[in-house]
Amino acid sequence: MKTVVVVGGGITGLSTMYYLQKTVKARNLSVRLILIEGNEELGGKIRTVLNGPFKIEAGADSIVARKQNIKPFIKELNLEDQVVYNATGKSFIHTDGMLKGIPEDALFGIPMSLESLAKSDLVSAQGKVDALKDFYTKNETFTKNDSIGLFLESFLGKELVQKQISPVLSGVYSGKLNELTIAKTLPEMLDYKNEYGSIIRGLSENMQKYQSKGNKKFLSFKNGLSTLVDRIEESLDLVEISKGVSVDKIGVGDEGYIISLANGETLETDFIVLSTPHTVAQKLLGDRELDEDFDGLINSSMISVYLGFDIPDSMLPKDGTGFIAGDNSDLICNACTWTSRKWKHTSENSQLLVRLFYKSSSPDYERLRSLTNQELIQVALRDIKNSLSISGNPVTSEVTKWHENMPNYHIKHPQIVQSLEEKISENYPNVLLAGCSYNGVGIPDCIADGEKKAQEICLKL
Numbered sequence: 001m002k003t004v005v006v007v008g009g010g011i012t013g014l015s016t017m018y019y020l021q022k023t024v025k026a027r028n029l030s031v032r033l034i035l036i037e038g039n040e041e042l043g044g045k046i047r048t049v050l051n052g053p054f055k056i057e058a059g060a061d062s063i064v065a066r067k068q069n070i071k072p073f074i075k076e077l078n079l080e081d082q083v084v085y086n087a088t089g090k091s092f093i094h095t096d097g098m099l100k101g102i103p104e105d106a107l108f109g110i111p112m113s114l115e116s117l118a119k120s121d122l123v124s125a126q127g128k129v130d131a132l133k134d135f136y137t138k139n140e141t142f143t144k145n146d147s148i149g150l151f152l153e154s155f156l157g158k159e160l161v162q163k164q165i166s167p168v169l170s171g172v173y174s175g176k177l178n179e180l181t182i183a184k185t186l187p188e189m190l191d192y193k194n195e196y197g198s199i200i201r202g203l204s205e206n207m208q209k210y211q212s213k214g215n216k217k218f219l220s221f222k223n224g225l226s227t228l229v230d231r232i233e234e235s236l237d238l239v240e241i242s243k244g245v246s247v248d249k250i251g252v253g254d255e256g257y258i259i260s261l262a263n264g265e266t267l268e269t270d271f272i273v274l275s276t277p278h279t280v281a282q283k284l285l286g287d288r289e290l291d292e293d294f295d296g297l298i299n300s301s302m303i304s305v306y307l308g309f310d311i312p313d314s315m316l317p318k319d320g321t322g323f324i325a326g327d328n329s330d331l332i333c334n335a336c337t338w339t340s341r342k343w344k345h346t347s348e349n350s351q352l353l354v355r356l357f358y359k360s361s362s363p364d365y366e367r368l369r370s371l372t373n374q375e376l377i378q379v380a381l382r383d384i385k386n387s388l389s390i391s392g393n394p395v396t397s398e399v400t401k402w403h404e405n406m407p408n409y410h411i412k413h414p415q416i417v418q419s420l421e422e423k424i425s426e427n428y429p430n431v432l433l434a435g436c437s438y439n440g441v442g443i444p445d446c447i448a449d450g451e452k453k454a455q456e457i458c459l460k461l
Helices: 011-027 070-076 114-119 125-135 148-156 158-173 187-196 199-205 226-235 278-285 288-296 365-369 373-388 413-427 443-458
Strands: 002-007 031-037 048-051 054-057 083-085 090-095 098-101 218-221 239-243 247-252 257-261 266-269 271-274 298-312 320-325 335-337 351-359 396-408 431-433
Touching: 002 011, 002 266, 011 031, 011 226, 011 443, 048 396, 054 298, 054 351, 054 396, 070 443, 090 158, 114 125, 125 148, 125 158, 125 199, 148 158, 148 187, 148 199, 158 320, 187 199, 247 278, 271 278, 271 443, 278 288, 278 431, 288 413, 298 365, 298 373, 335 373, 351 365, 351 373, 373 396, 413 431, 431 443
Parallel strands: 002 031, 002 271, 031 239, 090 320, 271 431
Antiparallel strands: 048 054, 083 218, 090 098, 247 257, 257 266, 298 351, 298 396, 320 335, 335 351
């Protein structure tokens, strides 16, 4: 009997096991499946906290609805009746001491039409004129391994990128645009430029793809994202799941691999999927030949602060769902989601619930990192007062710290991952790296990576 061990019970590890079990059942294979998670709960960066009248997502807060693999996956799990979509509304950028709306027909701040560009309050008349070169300047040099920042600036102009696009896109991908690749952010923008001769024209021609039903771009579940984790766990009836047990070391055995656990036990296995942060995978393998590549992968950090108030969320600006702090903002936070407005299911009585983000890209991060949770809450309260003119004591709060645990897809990331996978394939056959450290940060991307890793293993069973 073959044995497959997945180390790491986040969404990628869970998806890997889900698809492995699916094939094992379909082919009636004799395979032992083991999932090991160091924490007491599965889910990784997905964790829903129920706090009084509030549902708080301490990690990821939603799933991108347009990703093609997510709807079939949800249907397969019989969760369609649990799905909720985000309320639509304006997003803002806080700049020059005020909130300025991001044009609605924009993707990560990139105009999807000439009208969207013309209506922007964030860019000067000259900045709009500069962006028009997108329609008459050809791409002759950029490939998907180049910088997304330099690519966008070359055709849309520096002002539009810096004032409208960069605050949004940098926030989503936790890094500076000039250090992020097209391939790992928005590869379709290069396709549109090459096919239509213009990024804006390409987006306009494909607008329906990005504006799904009622412009509902994100989805969650009535009882929070942990619903997805719980349902997958419930379905893994053939899988041996070990929680609260960490892996100390991975060694090479006579016919496979030996996994040493922190509780003193050992496991012999034929296949291993390392669905952990790359720093954990590096430590478990303990191979100096891999260290240079592992060390080349970069993580960012983030602190998330939720504040729930006993006041109605109608106190917020009309039709808004949140803001991003621009370069000229005097706020300490990088962004703020008006959670109770964007996600109605998170607040039973429509009381105000907001989430503020403090990222390592901010010069204030190192100071913030040393603060206690109560001190961080005070920082967040000042930001809320300065941005929304709302003051008062919260009835609930939740602080989450993700230090050096947010993958940053810099320019050399694709080459490093390829080199790493090639070396592991040669030196550690049947050991696979999986998860957001390598192949995509969004939940649909992680699910797709889990399915891919399961398929690779099933070809050898």
